[in-house]
Amino acid sequence: MKKKYIEIYHTLVEDIQKGEYLSGETLPSEHELSSRFHTSRETIRKALNLLSHNGYIQKVRGKGSVVLDRDKFEFPVSGLTSFKELSERLGQSFRTHVHELTLVKEAKICRQLNCPAGASLWRVIRAREIGGERIILDKDYIRQDLVPELTKEIVQHSLYNYIENELELDISFAKKEIVVEPVTEEDEVFLDLKGHHQVVVIRSYVYLADTTAFQFTESRHRPDKFQFVDFARRTKG
């Protein structure tokens, strides 16, 4: 048995994308939806909360669930997007250059990942080429106890895909920090900087569903090609 509220969520997303409900209009009422989907109102509400959380609707008390103009938001998949998804979205040709794939011991990063100081970490360094220019340098540190084997093919293709689908690790949340920093010698070597002296650095700590810290990533972007989109819903309380 699948989860009902997830199925209802997908159905409603499709309906919205098909233009069955236009932006500014309201969805059928929760009461109406519960009888239409033969389910309780709380279950409908879970589906609607998902829609709201993902920016498809905004609930307005006494009025209904208003469909938002999602084109205007041009969506973000809030936060945890992989390079592959991103470049596919942009519809541009892309390549990945793998410069390093080694096992290292770095006490400092281990401490931040809550693993023993002597633990082995995969260090993966990849340059991302989009439209013929190498504009992103990704440096990943991944706990080897959680990902025992990595090959050049895997990191070239899609690391996230391998981790989530092959290893079935459940990535749950991430904390990221975005800052601007001077370029390093490494940046000079691996990127086409076109005279830029600073890069945008995104540092992420990625956690699994069981709260294990799992990966540290530093993603260094040439500033003229950097864009970050965020959809933030205010949580009350």
Added chain:
Amino acid sequence: MKKKYIEIYHTLVEDIQKGEYLSGETLPSEHELSSRFHTSRETIRKALNLLSHNGYIQKVRGKGSVVLDRDKFEFPVSGLTSFKELSERLGQSFRTHVHELTLVKEAKICRQLNCPAGASLWRVIRAREIGGERIILDKDYIRQDLVPELTKEIVQHSLYNYIENELELDISFAKKEIVVEPVTEEDEVFLDLKGHHQVVVIRSYVYLADTTAFQFTESRHRPDKFQFVDFARRTKG
């Protein structure tokens, strides 16, 4: 009577902050909490979902609600933070210089805010000084039909405070974009750029709870002082 799940949420946040539950430990079970707070389990679950959403806990099936190391996250108040909150958090002295407070008509911005092309908008230009340096230039456009009166005192003190507490407008969500751009003449005049030739630009569209687009803000930061922190929880489905 206030909302129960909000009260329970606040109680649990306080307990966590007092160190009653340490990171890595689990909270009492949902069953236990519902009898302790004399409420139903679904209500407890709403409170726990808030805790989870705000990064206090991670729920693990079969195990419990694990308290996260929130210090390690150094929190963001995800997304919609005002300058005042930010500078208070940093504990630094700050000043706001109001350079402009006028009514304008800009068809382009009206279109993005979904209001008539000829509608009046407040244009507010403020430079933010932190630790003696003017490092942020905020340019706000606000619909005058929603905010009829603005004074220099209001925009100097706290615009958000006025909008939310005095006018009682209900800010609900925002879409933001972060990019890096060359400095403009305006930046040169109003900021202490210290030789920097680029600024980090955050463009935000702010919406009210009734889905009205309400405000457009462009916040221009000197790159060496820019930081953006984000806590992203992956939503399934």
Added chain:
DNA sequence: AAGTGGTCTAGACCACGTC
């Protein structure tokens, strides 16, 4: 007054981890 979403209840069964 009627309709909408927001909150809350007191159960139920299931899937998963731990023991």
Added chain:
DNA sequence: ACGTGGTCTAGACCACTTC
């Protein structure tokens, strides 16, 4: 086997918007 959180139900009352 037991305890945990995940899903689901069929009601209830309230606050708000619209008419």
